[in-house]
Amino acid sequence: MSKPASLQTVIEYVEALSTEEQDLLLELIHKRRVEKRRQEIASNAAQTLEAIKTGRAKRGTLADLRADLLSDE
Structure with missing residues (x-):
């Protein structure tokens, strides 16, 4: 594989x-860049949905989250 061009070289081009x-x-x-970000968001959404389906993620309100976080202290 060839060495990537330096940033300065790219700027000159x-x-x-x-x-x-x-x-x-x-x-x-x-x-x-927009398309790459869309793909990242779609991947994150798929991972989140899978975590919800398998019980590795919790659903709830902000109040539920606060209560959960404070109960661990």
């Missing part, structure tokens, strides 16, 4: 692009 290409690159990076 981006600066060599036209304004339109830079704008397109920024939009592409933004969309990819």
Whole structure:
């Protein structure tokens, strides 16, 4: 596997692009980050639902959470 380019090298490559290409690159990076975050949220939701189904997670109100936390002290 090749060594990744340094941040400075990437900046220089981006600066060599036209304004339109830079704008397109920024939009592409933004969309990819949003999609990655959506995937993380979906994965967390699936894990939470599985924890609820298997009894590893509790459901309740904020008052229930406070009572549970304070009862451990």
